[in-house]
Amino acid sequence: MxxxxxxxxxxxVLDIEKTVANIERMQTICREHGVELRPHIKTHKMVEIAKMQLAAGAAGLTCAKISEAEALLPSGVKSVFVAHSIVDPLKGPRLKALSEKLDELFVGVTSAGQAQALEAVLAGVDLTLPVIMAIDTGLVREGTRTKEEGVALAKIIEDLPHLKLHGIYTHEGHAYKRAGEDRETVCREVLEQLLEIRKLIGNEDLKIWPGCSVTGACMATLLGVDAVRPGSYVFGDHSLAVRAKTxxxxxxxxxxxxxxxxxxxxxxxxxxxxxxxxxxxxxxxxxxxxxxxxxxxxxxxxxxxxxxxxxxxxxxxxxxxxxxxxxxxxxxxxxxxxxxxxxxxxxxxxxxxxxxxxxxx
Ligand SMILES: Cc1ncc(COP(=O)(O)O)c(C=O)c1O
The missing domain is CATH 2.40.37.20 (D-serine dehydratase-like domain)
Structure with missing residues (x-):
């Protein structure tokens, strides 16, 4: 033995050399294509790994929950995207405190009803935040289901005083199920949906943020993508090594x-x-x-x-x-x-x- x-x-057991290489591989592709890497920290949940990702050039971190972002503040992170549907007024003071410790705090908006609830949360603490609206591109989880709904959501956000629309995101987790198909075809399909909705909204300044561990490296090479948010790429597992072969x-x-x-x-x-x-x-x-x-x-x-x-x-x-x-x-x-x-x-x-x-x- x-x-x-x-x-x-x-x-x-965390193999440090392999982890460094995994971080560098994804970062290099993003750097070469001028795309921001905003790794999802739900995979590692560790300050030291977040520090490594930021030192390699990550533009910020993505997390699912406010408490994840709070726990990783010692990494020195200055830009965070909470990619979740926040609706509970109890979250307001925590969002406010978090925003004061960061240069940028983005939160997700995932439907018209959730946008109204988030507006109440933010109004309760007199906080205005940039938001990234979710479009469902096939996972059938959060996000608008049709183009019309996407355009309507952008309009609703414009009318809410504490929400400033900054971009559009999707979590194309269904790419895991389509691991056997041509990766670029899957990525282009997802991206097309996002770009089409942006066009219909009529604001080309909106940022486009797709990209998980299956699609991230390919998405970063496609014109129109501003940031990607892969999580499990940092360590990998059977699904990435055997099924998706990334x-x-x-x-x-x-x-x-x-x-x-x-x-x-x-x-x-x-x-x-x-x-x-x-x-x-x-x-x-x-x-x-x-x-x-x-x-x-x-x-x-x-x-x-x-x-x-x-x-x-x-x-x-x-x-x-x-x-x-x-x-x-x-x-x-x-x-x-x-x-x-x-x-x-x-x-x-x-x-x-x-x-x-x-x-x-
Ligand atoms: C909103 C969002 N972004 C990014 C990711 C990262 O996914 P992956 O671990 O496949 O890279 C997830 C994973 O669940 C997610 O929910």
């Missing part, structure tokens, strides 16, 4: 180190990481995690504190063996850990806190 694996398990297996930089704790029957090994480590996210085929070293060892089932390892290489495992796993989807995994073990040059080099874990308010 490699020396560095003699750490207590289960734990998350990175190689070896570039995945965040893994779960677990110990084989029992072998109750042939064809089955139990490891000390279950749903409380891996989360409940699975691949469409129902798998949770995969041995990083390429052996046929797959976590296909779990209970809270046990992972059930199956596959043709499982019987060769010994009780006490430690192995690293690539996760099906990395984002919820970070939200379950207080800290990560840093791996630098093949050695353990301390631990970093996951400051924004659990920050869902």
């Amino acid at each position: 490699e020396e560095w694996k003699k750490v207590e398990t289960p734990c998350l 990175m190689t297996w070896d570039q995945v930089s965040l893994t779960v180190l677990a110990t084989v704790i029992d072998k109750p029957e042939a064809g089955l090994a139990l490891i000390d990481a279950g749903s409380k480590v891996f989360s409940s996210d699975k691949t469409p085929e129902g798998q949770t995690a995969f041995a990083q070293d390429g052996r046929d060892i797959i976590i296909s089932h779990f209970s809270e504190e046990h992972g059930f390892a199956t596959g043709s290489d499982v019987d060769a495992l010994q009780i006490g063996d430690k192995l690293t796993f690539v996760t099906a989807h990395v984002c919820p995994v970070l939200n379950l850990a207080d800290k990560v073990v840093l791996l630098r040059d093949g050695r353990v080099d301390g631990r970093w806190a996951v400051e924004a874990r659990g920050c869902s308010q």
